Amino acid sequence: MAIVKATINGMEVEVQSGTTILEAAKKIGVRIPTLCHLNLEGTGIVNRVASCRVCVVEVEGRPALAPSCAEKITNGMVINTNSTRAITGRRMAVELLLSNHPQDCLTCAKNLDCELQSLAQELGIREIKWQGEKMDYPIDKSSFSLIKDPNKCIMCRRCETVCNEVQTVGVLSGINRGFNAFVGPAFNLDVANTACTYCGQCVAVCPTGALTEVNDVGRVWRVLNNPDKHVVVQVAPAIRVAIGEMFGMESGSVTTGQLAASLRKLGFDGIFDTDFAADLTIMEEASELVHRIKHGGRLPMLTSCCPAWVKFFEHQFPDLLDIPSSCKSPQIMMGSIVKTYYAEKKGLDPKDIVVVSVMPCLAKKAEATRPELTKDYNNDVDLVLSTREYGAMLKEAGVQFDQLPEEDFDHMLGESTGASVIFGTTGGVIEAAVRTAYEWITGEELDDVEFHALRGLEGIRSATIKVGDMDLNIGIAHGLGNARKLLEDIRDGKSQYHAIEIMACPGGCIGGGGQPYHKGDMEVIKKRQEAIYKEDRSKVRRKSHENTEIIKLYEEFLGEPYGHKAHELLHTYYIPRETI
């Protein structure tokens, strides 16, 4: 590719043709403020609509300022990123955005996490010069997962890009034109009436408070302070490698011990690990895979841990509902076991138990309300908090997370293996399943448990694993657009896989819609992934079927994996849904 030369702020820069001014400036250490722009490298999440005009720069000899995020460098360009004209233009773009933006920053859910707010601060804006006509749209609170407040929307289109181009869900689109334009579902429908999967990636990329999660913190405080309730909590694998970021710790810090300690500080009656339930999922899922392979069942088998993925295939591939594993997700499995086995052991009435989950995910909130995931009119899981909400609860309670000693989870449902930890990253569920399926199919011990062929961050990956005399073909996809490609191959009869793992979010749960905001920095997600594998390596037991509390659970309560009782408690079914 051709090399082009240009000058930025008096410095020479040489880049490949096709490079944007913004990328070239970054290369030589010149930072240009941006707002609508987003590029999560390696995930396909790129928003380059140049709608906000915050990144404008001056190009010598041109009458108009150029949006540096979209404008490509050409030979001989002389660029000035901080001339008076560029700065004035940039500042005016932000001032105009603020002219009709609600000014309730102090009480906004995005306070201190808002990119528009940071920008106003960075540019030193001290007054709202123009008071424009304000928008007056109803706030969509129809779902259990997310809240859409179009009045705070700055039309950056990041959510629309993610929903359409990355996830291929197609729920959000720009509707109307000019001042009346907003981003929303077709016909301005309530999001609960659409094919939204609640993956929450729109929330993860929204720069302002236009898209946020449903806040369940108050409900959790209330049950914690109700003496008649026995409140147990579970935390997902991906929380321990991300929550530290909210307390000034480095991305990728492993904080499993502090997490258990913090839950105890808040007064939960049982402190359990969703990792335990992830090991349980593997017992069931690997059994189902082995069963399908040995008895000529439907292949490939698809994982079913991710509730956004489940809702996606119910809407988009209602003809393929026999393909995914029938296993409930680890979160729901934990709820089922708490309300049965644990209740029995503790002599508690399941109606008095409240199961709270801390999840990196917003779809988990909606999942917990699915009618088929209740037993005897009791929800398996009652309340779901995102990583962000849990972090906020700790701050509210004055718990200094980073200063906490390391503690362990409560036992009975607290032990976990390395196999369960890696559920938090793309490729992890299938690697965990292979570790167990390998030993069950061959009857031999697996020496090297690390399957590097299954790891990485490419959107679609595949590998063939030798299991005895059998070649086990595995596919992996993260991001629902990538999942769609694998599903279309299955529909067309072109798929050669035995098993496929799918996670809706970039990187898997580590990049979930409920995690601390990455603000477009892919390094954060990479570091969380490294931390997950580090935690796996630190575990004595690294195969799910070696978890002693799991073995005990089957001996004392469930019987055989994939057996009758397991089916009743740990498996579910799917519902064909329409696409709107």
Added chain:
Amino acid sequence: MKNTKGKFVDLDTKKLDIEKLKELDAYIESLEDKEGNLIHVLHKGQSLFGYLPENLQLYIARKIGLPASKVNGVVSFYSFFTQKPRGKHTISMCMGTACYVKGADKIFDAFKAELNVGNNEMTEDKMFTLKDIRCVGACGLAPVVLVDDKVYGHVTVEQVKEIIDKYRKED
């Protein structure tokens, strides 16, 4: 199904006229690139049905394999498309700069009063829909009113009733 304003949105595609749908289907089938011709399909739909109700937009979206949100985005962006039924005649008041300076707003008000409708509304007898439009490029004739495809130039407030009566008499 409910929208965010609490309004019922009818998405029942079975309520659409089958004969008209057959013609629309045949048109869509004749297109090689269905997605790329969305706007043409919408034109066809509007000419057949008179307007593009929500259930027709959903029908078209499913037929050509696009999300309904995209189709609704296009329909709501272009002022040519209408999501509400239109009267037999559409009266369009040009609100471009030249027409505005020449008193287009006063003429528009006169139409509203005479027809007893607001902007983008249809008269009770379903004869007229009144709407404002952007510059039609006939600034020399400002202020300009269009009734369907016919252009009326240098329109005065006094002429408003005259124009309306002309169409009322024809029918």
